[in-house]
Amino acid sequence: MDTRDGVDTHWSDPSTLGARASFRTSTMPALLVLTKIRPEDSGQYRCRVDFIKSPTKNTRLNLTVLIPPERLVILDQDGEEVHGGVLGPFDEGTKINLTCVAIGGRPTARVSWWQSHALLANSEARASTTVTLQRDMYPATLTCQAVTDPSLAPLSENITVDMNSGRATELVCQAVGARPHPTISWWKGATRLHTVRDKVSPDGNITSSILTLMPSVEDSGRVISCRSVQQNLKHSLKLGANLDPNSIMEGSDVYLDCSGVMVKGSGGVLVSRQSLVLQHVSRERGGDYVCINRCALVAKVLPSARPEGKLSIFSVMSTQTP
Known part of the structure; x- marks a missing residue:
């Protein structure tokens, strides 16, 4: 003027x-x-x-003319730009690295990472953060903010980190020492699960049951259990009049008596009572026990006349196994 x-x-x-x-x-x-x-x-x-x-x-x-950033770019751990606002899925416990870059803006924008109201990282122009994914974070939403001046509204970008759900996993339950091999069942609470396959070790001593489970978010905190049942022992054992099978446990003393068995008639055959004692019995001693009495008899037979008038003499060796 x-x-x-x-x-x-x-x-x-x-x-x-x-x-x-x-x-x-x-x-x-x-x-x-x-x-x-x-x-x-x-x-x-x-x-x-x-x-x-x-x-x-x-x-x-x-x-000074304040210019907000044109846009925010989010980069993953490989330096690739994340599109669509979703990253993953990742397994629980995975560490992920994220970088947020402010494009444009004057003065240089202050860039920060937030999870809910918690500040994770803060730097000029670009900010990087490392997050270890935990189950209680699901779904994990992180926010990148860029501020050029307190008088201006911040520019923000949200990203959701997806965690694996619906991914099949295998659980193994083993029964050791049962013969014959038992039946193993899997349960989720009171519900029986049927996605199961079984296998028995070559020596028959270990029965393994493998459950294929596809957990979901609703399964968090649920109890998965396996049960082993010996179908061949539905009723009490009957091993003898004076034997209580329920009292036979590992570490017990077991007495087995063997009584005589009549062979070739009972006349003139007497067998004295014999006992087998197992002290501090262990599971390795489980199995079949057989009482055997072997006898060798040599008898000379008097000659007898056959109708043809021929004479024969016999020598007999007899072995008995009752």
Whole structure:
């Protein structure tokens, strides 16, 4: 504005501010008004006042135009941009590295990572964070924010880290020492599970049951159990009139009696009672016990006449196994 000729003259450089700048003298103090601010309007402005009889005065000020970032870019651990706002799925316990980069903006934006209201990382222009995925985090939502100035609303971007669900896993239950091999069943609470396969070791001593389970979020905290049942022992054992099978346990003393068995008739055959004692019986001693009585008999037979008048003499060796 120039009033040296007594007439107010307004002028603005068309190559810089042009019609977007005006000078108001009706206010106190006078104002330079800029409209439709652009990034290139940033810089130092100088107000110069020339007096007729006084020295010229200059006042300087800096104008900073705040520019929010154009966008935020989220990179995974391989440096690849994450699209769609979802990353994964990952297994529980996996460590993931995420980087958030603010594109554009002036002054340089402050970038930060947040999980709910917890600050994870904070840096200029770009921020990186490492997160170890835990079950209680599911679904894990992380937020990247970029702020150029407190007077401006932050630019934010959310990303959901997906964790594996519906993935099959195998559980193994083994029964050792049961003969014949038992029946193993799997249960989830009171519900029986049927996605099972069984196998028996070559020596028959170990029965393994493998459950294929596809857990879901609803299974968190549920109890999975296996049960072993010996189908061949539905009823009490009957091993003898004086034997209580329920009292035979590992570490017990077991007495087995063997009584005589009549062979070739009972006349003149007497067998004395014999006992077998097993002290501190262990499971390795389980099995079949057989009482055997071997006898060798040599008998000379008197000659007898056959109808043809021939004479035969027999020598007999007899072995008995009752």
